Amino acid sequence: MHGVKRAKQSREAIEAKKKKEVALLADYRALEEDVIARKRAGDYSEEAFTLTTKLLKLNFEYYSVWNYRRQILERATFPNASPDKINEVLSVELTFTSAALRQHPKVYWIWNHRSWCLEHVPDGPSEEDPHGWKTANWNKELFVVEKMLDADARNFHAWNYRRVVLASLPVPRPPAEELAYTRRKIESNFSNFSAWHQRSKVFASVWETQEPGDVKLAKDAEFELVKNALFIDPNDQSGWLYHRWLVGDGADVSILSREVGVITEILEIAPDSKWCLDSLVHYKRLLLRGTPLGVDSRALRQECTEILQKLEEIDPMRRRRYQDLRREMDVEA
Structure with a gap:
C-alpha cells in the first residue's frame, strides 16, 4: 500500500525464506524427475496419474505432463471401464481443469485438455438418446466459457475455445443466437476485437447460403453497427478491422x-x-x-x-x- 512503510526483515528471516525457496525448488525438481522417468518407462499406474496431478498444480503449463496424463487415461483407465465410468472420470477431469482456469485463464494447455475430455465423452446414456452425455457436457461447456468471458470479455483463448465448443455441439446453435451474444459483448465494449472477429466468422458462414438481397440487408445493418463504434472511439483498431472486413x-x-x-x-x-x-x-x-x-x-x-x-x-x-x-x-x- 502507498504511504505505508514496509517492515524491514531481519537477516535471519531473509535466510529462512531463501532456504524455504531452495527446499521447494528441490521438491519440485524431484517430483518432475519422478514423473518424467515414469513417462519414459511407460508407467500408466494410478500412482503415476496422482503424481501428474501434483506436478500440474505446481506448473499448469507443463504440456508434456498433460500429454502423459491423457496417455494414462487412454491406456489404463478407459480400456476396462464402462461408458458410465468413463463419463464419471472425465467429469472429474473437467472439475480439475475448471479450478485451474480460475487461476490461469490464459493457459492454452488447460483449454486443450478440456477439449480432449469432451471429445472422449462416450455415447449415452441410452440407445434412445445416444448423444445425451455429449449434449449435456458440451452445453455445460458453453455455459462455462460464457462465464469466463463474463470475467474477461477479451480473453482470446476463451473466444478460440468457444468456437471449438460451438463446432462440437451435437445440436448446432442457431447463428442468430451467437450473433445476439456477440452484439451484447460489442455493445458493452466496442474495443472487443475477439467479439468482432467471432461475428465475422458467423456471418461468413451464414452468407454462403443466403440470397444476395438478404446479404446486402445484413451488411447494411452491420455498417450501421460498426459506424457507431467508429464515431465513439475513432482510435480503437477493433472496429476499423471489422469495417475493412465488411468492405x-x-x-x-x-x-x-x-x-x-x-x-x-x-x-x-x-x-x-x-x-x-x-x-x-x-x-x-x-x-x-x-x-x-x-x-x-x-x-x-x-x-x-x-x-x-x-x-x-x-x-x-x-x-x-x-x-x-x-x-x-x-x-x-
Whole structure:
C-alpha cells in the first residue's frame, strides 16, 4: 500500500525464506524427475496419474505432463471401464481443469485438455438418446466459457475455445443466437476485437447460403453497427478491422464511395486518428482501381499522397510503411 512503510526483515528471516525457496525448488525438481522417468518407462499406474496431478498444480503449463496424463487415461483407465465410468472420470477431469482456469485463464494447455475430455465423452446414456452425455457436457461447456468471458470479455483463448465448443455441439446453435451474444459483448465494449472477429466468422458462414438481397440487408445493418463504434472511439483498431472486413476487396464502388464519405465525417471530429486516415487511404486506393465515372483519378491520387504524408508525421514509427505506399502509388500511376 502507498504511504505505508514496509517492515524491514531481519537477516535471519531473509535466510529462512531463501532456504524455504531452495527446499521447494528441490521438491519440485524431484517430483518432475519422478514423473518424467515414469513417462519414459511407460508407467500408466494410478500412482503415476496422482503424481501428474501434483506436478500440474505446481506448473499448469507443463504440456508434456498433460500429454502423459491423457496417455494414462487412454491406456489404463478407459480400456476396462464402462461408458458410465468413463463419463464419471472425465467429469472429474473437467472439475480439475475448471479450478485451474480460475487461476490461469490464459493457459492454452488447460483449454486443450478440456477439449480432449469432451471429445472422449462416450455415447449415452441410452440407445434412445445416444448423444445425451455429449449434449449435456458440451452445453455445460458453453455455459462455462460464457462465464469466463463474463470475467474477461477479451480473453482470446476463451473466444478460440468457444468456437471449438460451438463446432462440437451435437445440436448446432442457431447463428442468430451467437450473433445476439456477440452484439451484447460489442455493445458493452466496442474495443472487443475477439467479439468482432467471432461475428465475422458467423456471418461468413451464414452468407454462403443466403440470397444476395438478404446479404446486402445484413451488411447494411452491420455498417450501421460498426459506424457507431467508429464515431465513439475513432482510435480503437477493433472496429476499423471489422469495417475493412465488411468492405472486402472493394468490388462494390457504391459501398466504397459511401464509406469514404462516412470516414471523412469521422475525420472531422478526429483529424489525427491514425486508423481513420489509414482506412481512408486504403479505400481511396481501392476506388482508384476502378475509378467511378466523373471522379478525377489524379485528384484522388493526390489526396492519398497528402494523407500518407500526414500519417508519416503523426505515426513516425511506421514512416517507412507510408513511404512504401507512396512509392507503390507512383508506380501504379
